[in-house]
Amino acid sequence: MYYPLSKLPNVGLTIFTEMSQLALQENAINLGQGFPDYPMDKQLIGLVNQAMLDGNNQYAHSNGIPLIRQKLAQKVADLYHSNIDPDTQITITPGGTYAIYTALTSFLQKDDEVILFEPAYDCYVPIIELNGAKPVYIQLQAPEYAIDWQEVRSKITNRTKAIIINSPQNPTGSVLSKQDIQELIAVTEGTDIIVISDEVYEHLIFDDLQHESILKYPELLKRGFACFSFGKTYNCTGWKLGYAISAPELMAEFRKVHQFNCFSSFTPTQVALARFLDNKAAYLELGKKMQAKRDFLQNALKNAPFKPLTSHGSYFHCYEYQGGLKETGIDLAKKITAQYKVATIPVSAFYHDGGAPNQILRFCFCKQDTTLEEAGRRLSIFN
Numbered sequence: 001m002y003y004p005l006s007k008l009p010n011v012g013l014t015i016f017t018e019m020s021q022l023a024l025q026e027n028a029i030n031l032g033q034g035f036p037d038y039p040m041d042k043q044l045i046g047l048v049n050q051a052m053l054d055g056n057n058q059y060a061h062s063n064g065i066p067l068i069r070q071k072l073a074q075k076v077a078d079l080y081h082s083n084i085d086p087d088t089q090i091t092i093t094p095g096g097t098y099a100i101y102t103a104l105t106s107f108l109q110k111d112d113e114v115i116l117f118e119p120a121y122d123c124y125v126p127i128i129e130l131n132g133a134k135p136v137y138i139q140l141q142a143p144e145y146a147i148d149w150q151e152v153r154s155k156i157t158n159r160t161k162a163i164i165i166n167s168p169q170n171p172t173g174s175v176l177s178k179q180d181i182q183e184l185i186a187v188t189e190g191t192d193i194i195v196i197s198d199e200v201y202e203h204l205i206f207d208d209l210q211h212e213s214i215l216k217y218p219e220l221l222k223r224g225f226a227c228f229s230f231g232k233t234y235n236c237t238g239w240k241l242g243y244a245i246s247a248p249e250l251m252a253e254f255r256k257v258h259q260f261n262c263f264s265s266f267t268p269t270q271v272a273l274a275r276f277l278d279n280k281a282a283y284l285e286l287g288k289k290m291q292a293k294r295d296f297l298q299n300a301l302k303n304a305p306f307k308p309l310t311s312h313g314s315y316f317h318c319y320e321y322q323g324g325l326k327e328t329g330i331d332l333a334k335k336i337t338a339q340y341k342v343a344t345i346p347v348s349a350f351y352h353d354g355g356a357p358n359q360i361l362r363f364c365f366c367k368q369d370t371t372l373e374e375a376g377r378r379l380s381i382f383n
Helices: 015-026 042-053 066-080 096-105 124-130 149-155 178-188 230-234 248-259 267-276 286-300 329-340 369-379
Strands: 090-093 113-118 134-139 160-166 194-198 224-229 242-246 306-308 316-321 360-364
Touching (some): 015 329, 066 090, 066 242, 090 096, 113 124, 286 369, 329 360
Parallel strands (some): 194 224
Antiparallel strands (some): 224 242
């Protein structure tokens, strides 16, 4: 039998799948994968049902139904004071990861270089490599997981085609500041570098910080793609619906790829979300609610051998193991899952080479308080 040459020879089962399977096998509390275990808004569910009953069950426009794009343009104007054309600058996609994939695929050529920051969301590198390009790694500076912009400057070459940023960041919860954005503007000025801005956690931001979307900055929007997720905002990760916003010229290239891949996204949820976007409180109050869960988990783990690191956003909080075990991060995570029935994700899995520090684990806190409380109880006896 003929087996074709793999385009991703180093890719196997993802750590998220592996730990979720182990959590299921061990009947463990799953604080690994980023999905809520509490119900989503019943009104939004009802709107999807109504959209189906109203006959919105056929293909939507490839770019997304007009109403949802219009509502998103208004939202961007309200939040970021940026005038976005819903017809030429917004495309609805089947999830935020798809938006990132399509954005990169729309312009990457063989042997291009893409700068990314580790620890990094695990989709970035495979997308770069599938397009024949080369990832260029820069490690965020612990414990704040900040960007060293001098190192960024040193890594830029005549092959640098893109820089990927992610704020609030997965897995660390770090948040880019205005100063970071000014540095990004400075290092890309006068170049052809495109910025891919992963902003799926835009509303999950804490401690009175502000989200610095590239949509606020014309210098970046003209050369960038901002990618978003409805799933992270409305607790409906299984719907796999997101969107991308860019300059018209870049979005035209994005849509060329999109139309031959997915073509269009699920119609009933687009109709429902277009109507639900009028409920501004649903996303404006999300940060405070999720910050309370971050703090609840931290209190629940106060007697466990873990030191909380800084997290200013996302679904996640990283903790450094303070006990005497010498296991690697993955072995530590598996041990905790098997013996104490709490699943986490080792942060080492977010480095291309399993980089240090090895004993930092990512906990997902978008769970019911009872779930977080029980996880804390189980881990309080861990040693």
